[in-house]
Amino acid sequence: MTALLLVAHGSRRAASNDEIRALTDKLREQAGARFDDVRCAFLELAEPSIPDGIEQCIQAGATDIRVLPYFLSAGRHVAEDIPEEVSGKRAEHPGVRIEVVSYLGLAESMPALLLSMAS
Amino acid sequence: MTALLLVAHGSRRAASNDEIRALTDKLREQAGARFDDVRCAFLELAEPSIPDGIEQCIQAGATDIRVLPYFLSAGRHVAEDIPEEVSGKRAEHPGVRIEVVSYLGLAESMPALLLSMAS
Numbered sequence: 001m002t003a004l005l006l007v008a009h010g011s012r013r014a015a016s017n018d019e020i021r022a023l024t025d026k027l028r029e030q031a032g033a034r035f036d037d038v039r040c041a042f043l044e045l046a047e048p049s050i051p052d053g054i055e056q057c058i059q060a061g062a063t064d065i066r067v068l069p070y071f072l073s074a075g076r077h078v079a080e081d082i083p084e085e086v087s088g089k090r091a092e093h094p095g096v097r098i099e100v101v102s103y104l105g106l107a108e109s110m111p112a113l114l115l116s117m118a119s
Numbered sequence: 120m121t122a123l124l125l126v127a128h129g130s131r132r133a134a135s136n137d138e139i140r141a142l143t144d145k146l147r148e149q150a151g152a153r154f155d156d157v158r159c160a161f162l163e164l165a166e167p168s169i170p171d172g173i174e175q176c177i178q179a180g181a182t183d184i185r186v187l188p189y190f191l192s193a194g195r196h197v198a199e200d201i202p203e204e205v206s207g208k209r210a211e212h213p214g215v216r217i218e219v220v221s222y223l224g225l226a227e228s229m230p231a232l233l234l235s236m237a238s
Binding site: 020101 | 145149192194223226230232236
């Protein structure tokens, strides 16, 4: 069972966290057969935390979890904080594959998406 | 002459600002006939500022400028700060159309892009 965990920074502004939850709902609707489970988690300031989000996926039956950082640049959060949070859960669940994929800002199709928004 | 101005937050980390400049180069390469000019600007912590970026577009001949906030959520920066910076330049140049388009996080194709990154 494969799960997608969208990881956002988290905000003091509840509406920003709700935007992430709404985006996660859309991801779930559009995931089709690609993911059995789609959830979100937050690095800070909102719930669930990244370890709790991973745990939710595992409790729901996931054996393969893709963690996708919803971040635009490769700062400390992407380079250090998220991998660190993930590695703790990986050690706890050696039978579960937990992979951190590229952060959003690296998407190859980002220029095309931006051009379509501006045109 | 139509210009696209990608507006990012700006970072103390030079590499993050350079990521924006590299993305702007890709946008310029892929813009084809849609935009005659593609530039970037920063809300804070990096140069050029938003007013300076708009001024550069105008000096290069732009009469129609699309300002695209490279932001993931509709916080104060997107809702207030960017429109405020833009409205000052609009008042200075009444003959130039300056439009702020949707911020990145609102992109309709965002779920599809994220699914393709995670699959």
